[in-house]
Amino acid sequence: MSASVSMPLGGVQVGSYDSYAQAQAAVDYLSDERFPVENVTIIGSDLKQVERVTGRLSWGRAIAAGAAGGAWWGLFVGLLLGIFAGDGGSWLGSVLTGLLVGLLFGALFGAMGYAATRGKRDFTSTSAIIAGRYDVMCNPARAEDARTLLARFSLRG
Template identity: 40%
Template sequence: MSVQPTPAGASGGLPTGELLGRYRSYEDAQKVVDHLASADGFDIKSLSIVGNDLRSVEHIRTRLSYPRVALGGAAQGAIFGGFIAMIFYLFTPETPLLELVSIILLGAAVWMIAGTIGYAVRRGRRDFASVSQLTATTYDVVCDFSVAGRARQLVKESGTVSLNAHNDPTGRSGNLGGERPAPTQQPRGEGGSSDHASPDSSSAEQARQRAAQWQTEDGRPRYGVRRDDVKGAEEWPKRQDSPEASDT
């Protein structure tokens, strides 16, 4: 099943359109979009912000210990117990306050014991607390082709500098702004004509490849290969490079 690209601003799939710029942070891309949105008559629904090279980042917050784990478990259990106590109070307002407090304390105790036991089981394998997030290396601002001309003019007035081939961490900024890569040209010789391989050199190269297939790395023939075939494959490039072969 293939995923079809969608126009910029449409929901679902990657947008298609002109790349207005690539920025290192989401705040820079947001600043460009805000500048375009403030322009009169500009259709902001044609804009999209695309994150490149998503990375999972885990920020280490603190070192864990038994007191810290127990205190954190008790706090979570108290919150859960308070939620249960609130439900009891909503359905039975005549419930005594002492019972509601006991529910909160019971939740704190259960969660504290469960957290302490879990920490003791995994002791030495994960003695830290962390927070994970998904972030992108760079952010692209893409607009629909129908408004690309005006969008380029407005982006220049935003004051936000886009990345280029020298400072782009993704290494793929050579095609920014919708530019097409220039076609590669074949190297030319001294006479100005392209260096195309002649039939003789092509045949010699094929013979060398066949000889490499028939021989092992130390020069011995492979199993099931005749020595005459290997010898003929080795002599063929020499005959092609000899002066007699070039005269013919």
């Protein structure tokens, strides 16, 4: 079913909140009050991407991060191969070989990835998309009931 011009995506607005946690708590309250929450949608508006710089990236950090990631993959592969080993010595050998091969290839790929940037991104960061406002929307047939319950929710605090 497509949305019409008269009814926006998700229905009609029954509440608006500054954070996702507040909108989630409101919907949780509706659920606790036995409201049919399958009629509810949370819509984030005024989206922005936030990138938090976490540190400087150097050759050493790039190689170490690649080696650490490769070591985990190598350990995983070594454990899988070790399942089919005949005795304890072969099992340990499979695990150690996988770990070392993964470490070496991870370090190599970490160095290659850092070299490919040619110094244009010498930092590490994390990104998130956050909304400026979160609207709780509801099917118009149930909107008045939802508004009544959410008014009670906002009064409790």
